Ligand code: COA
């Protein structure tokens with residue numbers, strides 16, 4: 001099969017002449033000072049995009065669309081029974097007012113603001129208000145525990161935290177205020193103010209530095225857009241790495257706006273006035289890029305859904321939202337579809353709704369298993385598009401570019417590298433591997449606009465974590481191969497990052513929690529296959545000699561500790577007490593081998609193993 005001309009031409013041009021490709025793409029953005037250069041290699045391997053451009057992202061996402069009269073955002077919340085619609089003018093006015101309120105609290109360009117909010121319109125308002133001021137937001141997902149929030153507070157050092165009193169899960173109300181108070185007790189850095197949106201489901205008790213959003217905005221005056229250099233950080237989003245310390249992925253302003261605007265048309269085939277729904281959370285990169293920024297930059301309508309695929313109230317919830325709001329494209333994680341399929345395998349709920357406007361389903365965040373792909377394709381009768389990317393890149397690395405040149409779908413592959421991404425498969429020493437051979441997936445530098453320019457406050461950590469393994473390349477952390485047709489296959493992480501229901505988590509962070517227990521001598525956490533969530537963490541602990549604790553009590557304490565220190569999203573419940581962990585002679589735990597056995601593969605015994613008997617003893621436990 002040969003890839004057709006439009007894609008191939010765009011892809012080759014983007015790599016051969018980045019300026020020639022991205023400067024015209026940048027014309028989709030309204031600049032205060034248009035850039036004259038695209039990529040800036042002066043500080044390689046730290047590249048910057050549009051170094052002489054000046055713009056404001058909020059202006060591009062809101063103000064310039066106000067006269068269109070279109071709907072910017074539809075809020076649909078089955079967990080509270082509420083719905084609301086905002087035109088671009090209404091959303092702009094709310095954002096300008098809240099920007100004025102933040103400015104009144106002393107927030108200025110470059111200051112950080114942490115946003116800890118559920119899927120409510122004010123989360124979007126807070127993000128865009130920061131963008132309006134050139135303040136740097138850092139949204140923290142509501143499912144994270146106080147300790148995780150505290151580590152982000154200490155790293156980002158926010159002037160203000162913007163929060164809601166509660167998030168609503170189908171089975172319980174999660175009070176956010178106690179989580180924030182506890183995080184602030186744990187953190188060294190202290191913000192000046194905490195702004196709280198009170199929700200009737202749990203009204204928070206206010207302390208000395210807390211102010212009510214309503215009171216604050218009652219006396220505020222709207223604020224204009226503050227132009228910033230294209231290289232100014234737009235936001236920080238913390239993500240799990242291999243260690244317990246999250247990485248502060250930085251997004252720049254100009255590259256971000258250009259890349260997202262381009263991607264919405266080229267990949268998702270969504271334009272002004274189209275209705276785009278990303279069922280994720282603003283706490284994840286998918287939410288940043290495709291609930292908030294991309295659809296608004298493009299003048300489309302975005303759907304903000306506060307609910308789940310099942311249970312709010314039933315497995316027809318997604319079809320209802322699509323039908324009710326005229327959604328043309330839905331983007332979610334495969335786990336959401338597995339959840340629907342489990343409850344309603346024949347998709348009987350579908351018959352109740354009119355999905356005639358629905359054109360495409362996009363899935364990402366974890367591997368799309370062929371069974372889910374076939375089920376969704378058969379039931380929905382629209383193209384089901386797998387695409388691969390990560391928090392660091394901020395937009396797809398590989399995709400089937402529906403707006404540029406739709407390509408034949410091969411189940412199991414997110415199709416081809418997106419223009420701008422020079423994807424290579426490398427072996428252990430950095431040599432390129434031929435088609436069909438699996439290796440590390442790397443991207444030759446520079447990364448395209450919109451990808452992380454660095455980690456917050458730590459260029460060296462960025463270089464060490466991503467750019468040092470293969471000089472001149474960005475290491476994705478995923479392994480995979482390319483086939484004869486140029487289709488990429490992503491086979492999974494090569495490090496200790498796991499994906500639980502589309503939530504990215506670090507097994508290293510969980511190990512740190514287990515290791516802190518006084519009875520635990522050593523431990524390992526691996527991700528094992530799960531038919532609903534894709535992966536689930538599984539822990540193995542070795543007790544200290546003489547430790548006096550019964551195994552069930554230990555298990556309960558460890559499960560509670562992970563929930564307390566990392567959060568409920570870790571879904572950590574499975575723990576085995578074992579006599580020993582298999583290690584190499586240099587003392588490294590053989591997690592990859594353990595993972596393979598647990599997933600039912602015939603793992604060879606590594607030649608570097610210290611004591612094969614330890615692995616043999618563990619095999620039956622891993623297989624259960
Ligand atoms: N705030 C507080 N707690 C949260 C939360 C939030 N924003 N999001 C999830 N949690 C809690 C849940 O209540 C649950 O707690 P529990 O252990 O007390 O039951 C736990 O974290 C695990 O939640 P979740 O991962 O959502 O699993 P689930 O079993 O409740 O639901 C799915 C499974 C598949 C339905 C669900 O994961 C889902 O809707 N996924 C959609 C995909 C998605 O949004 N991915 C994000 C990246 S694209």
Ligand code: AMP
Nearest residue numbers: 364365366367387388389390391490504
């Ligand atoms: P996150 O940073 O949370 O978006 O997680 C990124 C990781 O999720 C990637 O490095 C992959 O391991 C995995 N991932 C995301 N999308 C896909 C996909 N389409 N196929 C396979 N893995 C994926």
